Amino acid sequence: MQNQFAKILILSMLAMAQAARTAAQSLPIAIDSRFEDWTSEAVEFVDAAGDGTNLDLLRFEVANDENYLFLRLELAEEVVLTDNNDLTLFFDTDQNALTGKSVSGIGAELELNLGDREGRFYHGNSTEYIDLEDVQFHHLPTFSSEVFEMAIGREAVPDGVNPLFTGSQIRILWQDGTSGDKMPDAGQVFSFQFDTDATPPFQPIDLQKLSPNHIRLLTWNTLFDGLLDDSRAEHFRRVLNVLQPDIVTFNECWDMTAGQAATFLNVAVPLGNFQSWTAVKLDAGNITVSRFPILQNWEFYPGHRLTASLLDLPDGVFEKNLLVVNGHLRCCDANYERQQEADAFAKFILDATSPGGGIALPEGTPFVLSGDMNLVGWRQQYTTLVTGDIVNTATFGSGGPLDWDGTDLLDVIALQADQRMAYTWHEAGSQYPPSRLDYFICSNSVMEVEKSFALHTEIMSQDRLTEYGLELNDNSSASDHLPKVTDFSIKNLTAATQPYRAAFEVDISPNPAVETATVGWQNPVGGTVYFRLKSMDGSLLRSWEGYFQAGEVAENVDVSGLSSGVYWLEILSSGAIGQAMLLKM
Numbered sequence: 001m002q003n004q005f006a007k008i009l010i011l012s013m014l015a016m017a018q019a020a021r022t023a024a025q026s027l028p029i030a031i032d033s034r035f036e037d038w039t040s041e042a043v044e045f046v047d048a049a050g051d052g053t054n055l056d057l058l059r060f061e062v063a064n065d066e067n068y069l070f071l072r073l074e075l076a077e078e079v080v081l082t083d084n085n086d087l088t089l090f091f092d093t094d095q096n097a098l099t100g101k102s103v104s105g106i107g108a109e110l111e112l113n114l115g116d117r118e119g120r121f122y123h124g125n126s127t128e129y130i131d132l133e134d135v136q137f138h139h140l141p142t143f144s145s146e147v148f149e150m151a152i153g154r155e156a157v158p159d160g161v162n163p164l165f166t167g168s169q170i171r172i173l174w175q176d177g178t179s180g181d182k183m184p185d186a187g188q189v190f191s192f193q194f195d196t197d198a199t200p201p202f203q204p205i206d207l208q209k210l211s212p213n214h215i216r217l218l219t220w221n222t223l224f225d226g227l228l229d230d231s232r233a234e235h236f237r238r239v240l241n242v243l244q245p246d247i248v249t250f251n252e253c254w255d256m257t258a259g260q261a262a263t264f265l266n267v268a269v270p271l272g273n274f275q276s277w278t279a280v281k282l283d284a285g286n287i288t289v290s291r292f293p294i295l296q297n298w299e300f301y302p303g304h305r306l307t308a309s310l311l312d313l314p315d316g317v318f319e320k321n322l323l324v325v326n327g328h329l330r331c332c333d334a335n336y337e338r339q340q341e342a343d344a345f346a347k348f349i350l351d352a353t354s355p356g357g358g359i360a361l362p363e364g365t366p367f368v369l370s371g372d373m374n375l376v377g378w379r380q381q382y383t384t385l386v387t388g389d390i391v392n393t394a395t396f397g398s399g400g401p402l403d404w405d406g407t408d409l410l411d412v413i414a415l416q417a418d419q420r421m422a423y424t425w426h427e428a429g430s431q432y433p434p435s436r437l438d439y440f441i442c443s444n445s446v447m448e449v450e451k452s453f454a455l456h457t458e459i460m461s462q463d464r465l466t467e468y469g470l471e472l473n474d475n476s477s478a479s480d481h482l483p484k485v486t487d488f489s490i491k492n493l494t495a496a497t498q499p500y501r502a503a504f505e506v507d508i509s510p511n512p513a514v515e516t517a518t519v520g521w522q523n524p525v526g527g528t529v530y531f532r533l534k535s536m537d538g539s540l541l542r543s544w545e546g547y548f549q550a551g552e553v554a555e556n557v558d559v560s561g562l563s564s565g566v567y568w569l570e571i572l573s574s575g576a577i578g579q580a581m582l583l584k585m
Contacts, residue, residue, distance in 0.1 A: 052181030
């Protein structure tokens with residue numbers, strides 16, 4: 001009897017030890033699939049390896065902030081979290097095993113069947129069938145992985161009446177189907193207590209560029225020709241005018257022409273100085289629009305939505321031009337087709353960056369893949385885009401590192417400008433949770449990311465909306481995708497110039513001029529100053545240089561050989577740029 005009593009006591013103590021896992025940790029977690037903010041302070045549970053009949057659950061961590069409960073899950077196998085699996089997440093939110101659904105020693109008020117993208121909320125004697133959005137569910141990555149991070153809203157009201165979290169402590173259980181691995185195992189209980197400590201507030205991202213010499217690339221899926229829809233066009237125009245892009249890759253422009261897209265930008269973001277946007281459309285749905293001249297284009301995988309454009313960056317500032325690949329890969333269950341498209345991109349870049357290739361870009365030419373990649377299936381498609389690991393080698397070649405220095409490309413992961421979330425697509429009422437679908441993948445050996453964000457007006461404060469002249473529903477009324485922005489600087493600037501992070505005023509007199517004009521400016525520092533006289537279409541007509549002291553200086557410009565018209569003068573001094581229109585009589 002004593003031995004039996006001792007055994008019961010030991011088992012009770014072990015159960016109490018498991019149940020005592022109530023330490024809490026408040027952390028500023030960003031749902032962006034980078035995981036570096038999951039510090040050792042997060043509460044952790046480690047499961048035995050090798051005990052799963054299908055999926056092997058290994059480990060999970062829990063943390064919270066004021067708005068969300070965060071979970072980080074690790075498995076031994078690669079899965080798509082919200083598709084074609086039997087993973088189920090249970091929450092006992094009242095710490096009462098006699099309420100809710102009885103499962104593995106707890107009474108669960110919430111059951112989320114992640115692979116089916118649905119759940120059940122148990123309250124009293126009622127059961128409410130719910131979608132993931134009813135509990136404000138977010139997760140990344142969207143494609144398959146062995147590691148995921150998730151968020152569930154602390155203020156969620158799954159049935160529209162009763163709040164999900166009613167106390168300061170919850171119990172959590174993971175289960176693979178009805179007979180697969182459990183975490184914790186039977187006889188164990190994991191409890192988590194919410195931490196009431198405040199996390200550092202998220203600092204909203206300023207929407208302006210840091211420097212006029214940064215190149216702002218914007219990508220936006222227009223959702224079935226949204227630019228042509230009169231009820232949505234004004235929302236697009238307002239957002240584009242605020243963001244002031246230099247290059248835009250539009251997707252889902254099925255019935256729109258390149259000319260219509262250029263005209264749309266000329267109205268939304270007028271360039272002034274008699275300049276206009278240029279645009280190209282080679283494939284079925286992508287349009288690339290640029291304030292820089294477009295030199296050459298390639299539809300390198302006909303029948304698919306992939307178009308590359310070589311853009312003429314301003315001489316005197318940039319040593320090389322810029323290659324932009326506008327991509328909109330196949331959606332949803334089309335894993336095979338999407339992999340073919342990823343392989344085709346890798347082959348194109350390897351050809352473009354190899355001596356003797358059919359395209360043969362000058363060495364060090366920066367390039368970026370931009371658009372809706374629809375990476376919702378197997379991770380290999382993402383891996384191919386970043387590393388050049390081609391799957392269909394018989395068709396697309398052996399593959400290899402894609403960047404100029406023999407390394408992987410950079411996936412530019414961007415948070416939204418006003419919250420710690422990186423999703424770029426969401427649709428109210430959809431069974432699919434918000435997802436990161438829109439990408440910039442760039443040659444970071446020659447490009448530097450200076451700023452990157454996605455704009456989500458629906459979660460901006462009224463003060464921020466007023467500051468930028470935006471409206472609360474601008475994003476949701478325009479498209480189900482958020483506009484995503486990245487500002488790049490180019491590392492291989494000419495030796496004569498450096499990134500121009502400041503601007504100065506330029507005075508021209510007389511203006512209009514007949515024979516000569518005097519150009520005056522406040523030179524920021526002493527040294528060599530570079531002059532570029534251009535036509536209004538950006539063509540370089542004349543360039544020269546001279547040495548000037550710091551302070552108020554002047555230079556004479558000979559315009560006697562120019563035709564009557566309007567010209568553009570740039571003055572490049574170390575660390576700064578001055579620009580002005582010059583009129584010739």
